[in-house]
Amino acid sequence: MNRAYSEFASVYDELMADIPYDIYTELIQLAAGGLDGKKILDIGCGTGLLSVKLAKMGANVTGIDISPEMITVAKQRAYAHSLPIIFVEQPMQHLEGFEEYDVAVIPIDSLNYVVERDEVISTLTKVYNALKAGGVLLFDVHSTFKTDEIFMEGPFTFDNGRISYIWEAEEGDKPHSVYSELAFFVRNADGLYKRFDEVHLQRTFSVQDYVEMLENIGFSIERIFSDWEDEPPHEESERIFYQVCK
Template sequence: MGSKGSYTGFAYIYDELMTDIPYDAYVDLISIAADGITGKKIIDVGCGTGLLSVKLAKAGAAVTGVDLSRDMLDIAKKRANDLSLEIEFQEKPMQEIEGDEQFDAAVIAIDSLNYLPDRESVLNTFNGIHSVLKNGGVLIFDVHSTFKTDVIFMEGPFTFDNERIAYIWHTEEGDEEHSVLSELSFFVKEESGLYRRFDERHQQRTFNVFEYVDLLREAGFTIERIFADWEDEPPHEESERIFYQVRK
């Protein structure tokens, strides 16, 4: 949804709003691409509250989670500790990832890459992940399609209400091509029955498929598969979520 770097009041209700995300499908995607998960070293980039990190660790991976938001990571650490899972969490921007070749797989799940403001940041992220992957290591990520940013998001405002949490989500076109500004007003029901309000303002940006391919190749990756909307089908003009599987 918004920029994970500035989720503050939002962090503790994030999980409840992400219940429809098929994280198990992501585990399957990684397992197939990495030839299994047990014993593999995996870096979960933009890990948020650790929902995917925990699933990967439960499946037997040695997981490192990276995120910009301390509030998100605090929840992720508690989640891992409560389940007695050994997961390393690092607070840093994804475009500052660096290190030696140690990971079998990397994942940037649920449009986390769309929180970066420009091509340079995306390229820096790809370069950094490439540097920490072993030869033959795989990167899987998804991004919003340009159709989603340019058309779907412009159909707002969007509303949500599950009787405990409600939000009104206003969207407008951003300054850059294929970018969207989101203003969200959240209302969270307290024990007293009153609602507490807090507001968030976020920006997302995406690029077309060919631009991502160029940036990936510039970082040294080989493109293996591009598909859309959780299906093993190529993107079409109204696809909303584009997936990339690439290898070092």
């Protein structure tokens, strides 16, 4: 059975500790021309880390995610910070019920979990419809170099003393797709380990493909950059960012 982000929600924050969410917040702030009072849609919000950071800076945030476990953690986080963030359990390719947003963000390669081209187009179209005129979409995806080369260098292992995993990746059936099986071992308070498994399928597209999809929908390309730097993508870039405007 294809399962992703179920029990993983309990260890997600610890494993994502290296993601520079503060830089992501700055990128959104720059794209939006400030955050105070802005209406922001955080798509693929996960455990709400980014949503909370944006709300703390005065944004009115709505987060959506397909995983009920992730949404539960996100709601708990917002409650702990006394922040009025709305969280909705919904697949991004079925996005509905949102309109007149100043900014939409699909962070940390969340869009790569939508593997069919027509569903990527549907997702981006629904985001376009959720934005007000002049609204901005910012998202990042894996590069084709990362899916085709770096992920194929596995298996990968991790151990921080509490959490260990073995991650085996192989080429998926579709171009630039990756099928991953992860076995997690989490140490409990009694010193015993609990195992759970996750299966993930991701797919990306070339820069040219994304630009074509975005422009056909009606977006204007504002900038494309890579790897958290204000530099254009190159052949060994790993993460590509797109900032586009309605």
